[in-house]
Amino acid sequence: MPSLKQGNSLKVEEESNFLVSPNGTFSSGFYKVGANASCYSIWFTNSADKTVVWMANRDKPVSERRSKLTLHGNGNLVLTDALGSVVWSTNTISKEVMELQLLETGNLVLRNQDDRIIWQSFDSPTDTLLPSQPLTKNTTLVSMRSQGTYLSGFYNFKFDDNSILFLIYNGPILSSVYWPQIVSTVFESGRNPYNSSRVAILDVAGQFISSDNMQFYASDYGVGPKRRLTMDYDGILRLYSLDESAGNWKLSWLPDGVDACLVQGLCGEYGICTYKPLPTCTCPSGFSLNVPSDWSKGCSPPFNLTQLTQDTSKLDFLELPYTDYYGYDLETYQLGISFEACRNSCLVDSRCLGFGYALDGLGQCYPKSLLLNGYRMSNVKSILYVKIPKDFLTPGAVQSKLEAHDLSCSAARFFVSSDLETEKGNGNQYMKYLIGFVSSFAIIEAICIGLAWWYVFRKQAHEELVNMGYMTLATNAVGFKHFTYAELKKVTNDFKQEIGKGGFGTVYKGVLDGERFVAVKRLEGILQGDAEFWAEVSVIGNINHMNLVKLYGFCADNNHKLLVYEYLENGSLDKLLFSDVELGLEKRYKIALGTAKGLSYLHEECLEWVLHCDVKPQNILLDDHLEPKVADFGMSKLFKDINDEGNGFSRVRGTRGYMAPEWMVNLKIDAKADVYSYGIVLLELLTGKSASILLSAFAREYIEHNQLVQCVTEKIRVEGIKEVIDPRLHHDFNKKKLERLMKVALLCVQEDRSARPAMSKVVELLLE
The missing domain is CATH 3.30.200.20 (Phosphorylase Kinase; domain 1)
Incomplete structure (x- = not known):
């Protein structure tokens, strides 16, 4: 559709209902970011992966049920979730007639009847700058959290207080500029901090120009290709050009001097970036990952140094060759001192977690107050020493357990001993052939091993990214x-x-x-x-x-x-319901309604739908006001076995007496299994009897699940509802409310699961 008029909405369920720019370059609508999560977004229509360039609610995704974007009559554009709560809005109020349009530039705009722009997405970029979109002192490009995770990340591209464009790591604890690395490079590259206008722009031909004199051109410079400048999740700013015939993006520029392993914060505290051949984070020997799916959380040692600093005789250092941790040098940095003096100065300084010692012969000692921004490369001319307890590893141990890094033929060295050099004649000629053969074989072997490592780690990197994709919102x-x-x-x-x-x-x-x-x-x-x-x-x-x-x-x-x-002091429902504690009708109704709301949220409203698979009184906890809270939800996700596929399960789960009939006949399990279990709990609330007793209470012998509804219905028809209700409720007998509860309970325990209502419908029925 070309535009959105006042009083109209774009609904998340209507996937084909979205805005399109005049020539079809861009589309704008709800974009799926999780199993049941969407963000209102703008994307390139013809890119193979629908590349997103802007999101309204990247940090607050909405459910894929009943969420919508509405242009209200007062001129405010509002995004609401399934509950009707406002997630995002333009905060625009106007008495004029307004219209939402997506321009061919990729700019989403609110225009009044005079064609004047009241609000535009170009003023609030996410991670991407489009041609003709200005980057100003008030705007920042913020990376994604990780590949496939659209939450705001920790890498920014923006103007700093000196009016210079920088790449900045803005982590939860620390913040630091990593490009340009030092102030002198600003002037060396011709950058000018003496211009407070702070504005930059990428034009349609692929030229980027900024008020600080930063300037670059796309490698395919010229009008034609669709382009985007993106602050990528790995902390590197890149310019891409679209190959529309294949829908793929080609890299057309990236900053000079930004090495992937030199991006700050990439591997977290103690973490070390290596190439295998892709940049990969590792921990020093004996250290462990803090969060396996998020390397930026770094590594932890299995010891506490603060308890050992009083006795330096119990301390030693772990040697990390070709390694450095950039920055955070203590003021005790010295030049022209011996290795022993450098080591001892760190040993006695409680602030020092380790030190670097340069191999340039100048005696440079770099004591570190924090071990961040670690990287290991063959061209690093220093050794890093990490402070450890003396009994942690062999004293003076050299780090040799970092996972294998790339083999480099250019780094290989072959030495011929002096006695061989003195050989003459055939022996010397023979050695030349032998050395040539061995060298050739070594190079071939190195190539094969390198290709094998590349395959293994490409697969490993892919698996790690898949795991990271499940992190949606969790880290927040x-x-x-x-x-x-x-x-x-x-x-x-x-x-x-x-x-x-x-x-x-x-x-x-x-x-x-x-x-x-x-x-x-x-x-x-x-x-x-x-x-x-x-x-x-x-x-x-x-x-x-x-x-x-x-x-x-x-x-x-x-x-x-x-x-x-x-922790909930009142414990689980079964401890109250099946005891002498008085639990009146209103309290039971409150428990029934609250439990239904919790399950409805799990099934239909949370960002990733969850089946409980074990709804029972033991998993319904009560707070101080007897407000119910469903426990143990999500266990079905944690206990998936190797034969589980999708939402199906290869083995029976749950508790006898509460399990839906489909469990027994090997049907695929869906949310209606939870509805059945809820119905049993509701019958327990009404009768005051536990499920095992309940199933036999209306027959002389134990009855099957599919007979339960008939038995209860028949008893109510013949003897009346009062005969099946908990006698403790007779003094508080509200026939209308009890009949409503019983009606819902019997609907929920239907043998045919298609006849059971959804939990959201249960909530509606209880509130009638």
Whole structure:
């Protein structure tokens, strides 16, 4: 469609309903960024992968159900989610007639009846600058978090306070400029900081020009190709040109002097960037990844240096050849001192985590207060020494366990001993042939090994990127934390107080920071590796709803897989419902409605749909006000076995008495299985009997699931609803409300799953 008029909306379900620029170069609509998540975006229509150039809500994706973009009558363009909450808006108010249009430049604009632009997407870029789009002092290009993850990343391209365009790492803890690397290079390249206009632009011919004199041209300079200047997820700014015949992008410019492994923050603290042949992050020997799916979180040592600094006799250094950590040199940097003096100065300085010693013969000593921006290359003329406990590795150990790096034939050296050089005649000639043969064989072998490494690590890099794709929103979850196993042992007092046990593991009570109670679930039977577990639990950690138990964090230390939840003092529903505690009708109704809302959110509204697969009173926890919170959601994601495909399962899951009939006949499981289990819970709330008793309460012998509805219906028809209701509710008998609850319960436990309502419909029925 050419434009959006006032009072109209673009709905996420209507995939073919989007705006198109006059010549069709750009399209604008909802763009899928996750299993059930979309962002309102602009993309190149003819690129093979629908390359996105702008997003309205990149950090707040909306559900692919009932979300919409609406141009209201007051002139405000508003993006709302499934619940109707405002996620993003242009904040424009006007009494004039307004219209939303996508221009051929890729600029999304709000225009009034006088054709004047009131708002435009060009004023708020994400990671891409398009031709004719100005970059100003008020705008910044911000990279994606990772390939395939559209959240805002940590790399920026913008004007600094000196009016110079810089590439900047803007991490959660530290911020630093990495291009140009030093001030002198600004002047050497002809850049001018003495112009406060701060404006830059890429023209349609591929020339970029800036007020600070930064200037470059596309390698295919000239009017014709569609282009984009993008701040890529790896921290490198690149200019691309589109080959429209194939839909592929070709690199047409990148900054001089920006090496991938010199991009700051890439590998996090202690991390080391190496080429294998692609840039890859590694940890020093004995150190471990903090987050397997996110290298920017760096590495951790299995020791605490602060406890050892008082006794330097217990300290040593791990040697890392051809390695440097850029920046963060202490003021004790010295020139012209011996290696021993450099080593000792770091040893006695509690601030010093390690030191670099240059191999240029000038005696340069670089003590480090922080080991960030690590890289290892054959041309690095220094050795880095990391401070460690003396018993951590063999004293004076040389780092040899960094994963293999590229083999370089040019770096190979062949030496002929002096006694061979004195040989004459046939022996000398023979050695020449021998050396030539060995050299040729070595080169061929190096090439083969290099190709093998390239294949292995390309596959490994791909797998890592796939895992990272599951991180949508997880890393932004408030309070979400990666715990170590040692931390959780301390939190739970060595797993002393058991508060629950189920099919997924045992739950222990713990205390965080000495004041906040938590429930720590020790999982049993996890088949996933750390990376996949991290990816799946990250999705769960980002799911937030008032009727779902909050996940604070997790632990993934080899075989130890644990989840840390909020602690609810009133415990689970079964402990109240099947006890002498008085639970009135209004409280039971509140529990039924809240549980339905929580499951509805899981099924239809959260960013990645989740099946619970074990809905029962034991998994419905109650807070101080008896507000229900569904627990153990997402376990179906964590316990997928090797035969699971899509949303199907190769083995029966759940608890007898609550499981839908389709589990028993090997049908594919969907959200209606949870609806059935919810129906059983609702019957329990109404009758006051547990599921096993409930199934036999209306017959002399144990009945099958598909007979349950008939039995309950018949008993109500013959004896009335009061005869099946919990006697404890007779003094609080509200026939209308009880009949509504019973009607919903019986609908939910239909044998034919297509006859069961969706959980969102259940909520509507309960609120009628």
